[in-house]
Amino acid sequence: MLKPEGYAPLTKSLDVNEALMLIQLSQELPEVAGWQEDALYRLPQPSRQRRQEIVHSVQKMFLQAEGPRFVRTPLVELLTDATLPEPLKRDLLFVYYLRATPLVWQSIAQVILPLLETQASGLAQSAGRIEIVQSALDEFLKRHLRETTEAGFARTRQHITAHLIKFGLMEAQPIP
Numbered sequence: 001m002l003k004p005e006g007y008a009p010l011t012k013s014l015d016v017n018e019a020l021m022l023i024q025l026s027q028e029l030p031e032v033a034g035w036q037e038d039a040l041y042r043l044p045q046p047s048r049q050r051r052q053e054i055v056h057s058v059q060k061m062f063l064q065a066e067g068p069r070f071v072r073t074p075l076v077e078l079l080t081d082a083t084l085p086e087p088l089k090r091d092l093l094f095v096y097y098l099r100a101t102p103l104v105w106q107s108i109a110q111v112i113l114p115l116l117e118t119q120a121s122g123l124a125q126s127a128g129r130i131e132i133v134q135s136a137l138d139e140f141l142k143r144h145l146r147e148t149t150e151a152g153f154a155r156t157r158q159h160i161t162a163h164l165i166k167f168g169l170m171e172a173q174p175i176p
Contacts, residue, residue: 007103014097016021016093019062020093022043023058023062023079024080026061026063028078031068032059032065036069039055040052043055060100062093062096075096075121106144107141110140111140132170
């Protein structure tokens with residue numbers, strides 16, 4: 001559901017390998033406080049603030065705690081299963097990341113799906129491919145982002161586009 005005040009810009013993403021490492025660490029160190037301390041130590045970013053952001057994001061998006069300990073959820077079971085292929089773990093983590101990022105889901109629902117529906121109904125000009133022009137995504141972001149700088153706006157657009165490409169919903173093409 002869209003928050004009335006809009007969304008904050010998306011300018012930082014999680015590294016999949018780091019997130020998987022932190023999720024695995026939650027099984028080795030099931031006490032939340034111990035996990036947080038060790039997680040901050042293990043992340044390679046030079047900025048303590050950025051490491052704290054990553055630890056907070058991973059905990060918020062992928063882990064659940066009851067009291068001072070982490071709960072072993074079905075997601076954690078899958079992501080820490082040594083027999084599950086790494087590409088499948090990465091895809092599952094990515095889907096959960098997108099699910100926790102409502103602005104990306106909104107862009108799919110309000111920009112991508114209407115274009116796909118138009119194509120499916122036979123109204124599209126070209127068969128097999130549709131073009132999502134940058135201006136369509138820009139208009140969407142103008143309606144849904146809180147105040148942001150030009151750089152923040154551009155980085156958010158780039159962030160969403162990268163996710164849509166990773167998810168297989170778009171192919172990037174240079175704009176002349």
